[in-house]
Amino acid sequence: MRGRPPDSEIIHELEGWVRTTHERTRYVEATFSMADMMAESRISMRHKDLRPTEIRKSEGIVQKTMDAFLGFMDPFDIPDKDKLYCLSSGGPVDGLIELDVLSAEEEGKQTKEKLIKERLEKCDFFEAISR
Numbered sequence: 001m002r003g004r005p006p007d008s009e010i011i012h013e014l015e016g017w018v019r020t021t022h023e024r025t026r027y028v029e030a031t032f033s034m035a036d037m038m039a040e041s042r043i044s045m046r047h048k049d050l051r052p053t054e055i056r057k058s059e060g061i062v063q064k065t066m067d068a069f070l071g072f073m074d075p076f077d078i079p080d081k082d083k084l085y086c087l088s089s090g091g092p093v094d095g096l097i098e099l100d101v102l103s104a105e106e107e108g109k110q111t112k113e114k115l116i117k118e119r120l121e122k123c124d125f126f127e128a129i130s131r
Contacts, residue, residue, distance in 0.1 A: 084098040
């Protein structure tokens with residue numbers, strides 16, 4: 001059984017270890033590079049968004065979003081062009097709702113004309129309010 005080495009031998013080993021630190025660092029960096037684990041990427045892994053689990057989670061969210069968009073119907077390619085369709089569900093809307101939506105423009109024009117005739121063309125519209 002060997003006892004504790006003399007101090008001079010320990011100092012010599014420590015000096016050798018210190019002198020070769022840069023070489024060992026090169027070996028470690030080369031190993032990380034070959035394993036696609038560069039030192040910069042290990043440091044960046046400390047950021048939560050760059051962790052592999054977070055990346056997989058984000059990719060899953062993006063995939064679900066894409067699936068939702070692909071699940072919507074194409075408003076320019078509908079089976080029956082005589083009906084009004086709901087974009088979110090892809091189904092035809094109820095007859096009363098269809099009538100309400102299709103008549104909204106004409107009703108708006110009539111209301112605008114009524115406002116112009118009854119309020120704006122009257123001379124007393126811009127007069128001071130009496131107390």
